[in-house]
Amino acid sequence: MSGDLNGNKILGAVLATAFVIISVQQVTGAIYHTEAPEKMGYFVDAPEEAAGGAAEAELPPDWGTVLPTADLGAGEAAFARCQACHTATAGGPNGTGPNLYGVLGRPVASHAGFAYSEAMVAHKAEAPTWTYDELDQFLTAPGRHVPGTKMSFAGIRDTQTRINLIAWLRSQGSGGVAVPAPDPARQPGAAPAEDAAGTPEGAGTEAGGPVDDMGQQVPATGAAGQPTTQATMPGQPDSDTTQTNNTAR
Template identity: 70%
Template sequence: MSGDLKVNKILGAGLATVFVILIVNEGASRIYGGGEAPEKMGYAIEVQEETESGAEAELLPDWGTVLPIADLAAGERAYARCSACHTINAGGANGIGPNLYGVVGRRPGGHAGFAYSEAMVAHAAEAPAWTYDELDAFITAPARHVPGTKMSFAGLKDTDTRVALIAYLRAQGSGGYPIPAPDPSRQPGAAEAAPGAEGVDATQAGGPDQNAPFTDPAAEAPLDAATAGNTGGSGETAPMQ
């Protein structure tokens, strides 16, 4: 009998404890839980995004000014990151990317023996030569400039490094590719000095046509991979695929 009484006391104490907890929870919810739950947790902080129209567009390099004074040693150092995928010596073998000897001014996707992506082959129809501007845009962001390219290189964002690299590439078999005359429209402050004025292209300034493939003066014909004996590059860089 005394055992049953002891069990009843224990059960009663347990029920009383549960009852007290329920009362406390209900009271707390009434005091502190007023209002409906927000749809989103936390606070929304509005951040003004910089628009493309509000940002100053970066001027293209003035090749007639920067190439003659480019640091070839710096360009060679920049090329070191390309050498894992490319050779650049005359007649060098293709690697993960095509050989780049004579790449400046050559036709994109045209180096013999290398399997280019369909995207690069199609790009050649839009840009028939690796001009300075084309190389600059591609090296900056390969996948953005040629969507679908097999080249996985993220790109070089620093303008001075790209200029030095392109100058070094030109020195490796593309020395005959002309440097255009300086272009005043690409100089800093040109937009403020002549608002609304269109830039002077290389031909208007008396320079060469930068859209034409590189032509060897001795051969009087474009030096593509077939006529150059496998010494012409495809125009892709680090690695260009």
């Protein structure tokens, strides 16, 4: 009995896995077939950006969890690549870019004496404040998050480096910006892990029924048995059924 159930579960898991693989192949195939004829540049870039962008959009850092353990020293070191254009000291001068003291929590494009691009001023309408998420997305890819920005900086791909840097920027005049409470929905791996564990189990359990039917052993036996019974008592199938049901109740 338990052997059969285990067999069904394994079979269900195998079928579910096969289904996922086939689905992924079809989706991937659709993307490649759609993109390939147009331009090789898009063909190469689009899947990478789409995958990265989607992952980042779905799972932004869980600031309440990552900030307390952020490496401020590493964040300060990461700021070295900003220093060509920015200072972060209190009352520090504007350079190619605006002074960044207290930038976390500061209104976008608001620093006195700096001539922001039209793009950055326009960005203010959709994102008025430099929140953790806004800084994170801007620093990931400035030109993608604020198209037309005059900050000519490619961006920081590594999430932990951005976290360290933002934690350090917070220590430079933004200590009043609260660290949010941990958000389980943002914890890396939490959502994917639940999906990964839940899908095979759920699919396996559900597949247990269909597998029996698809095996056709039960239906075949029933189909063969009924005609035999009816052939024996051609005139009374209805009453038999009714009596059986009544007895059962």
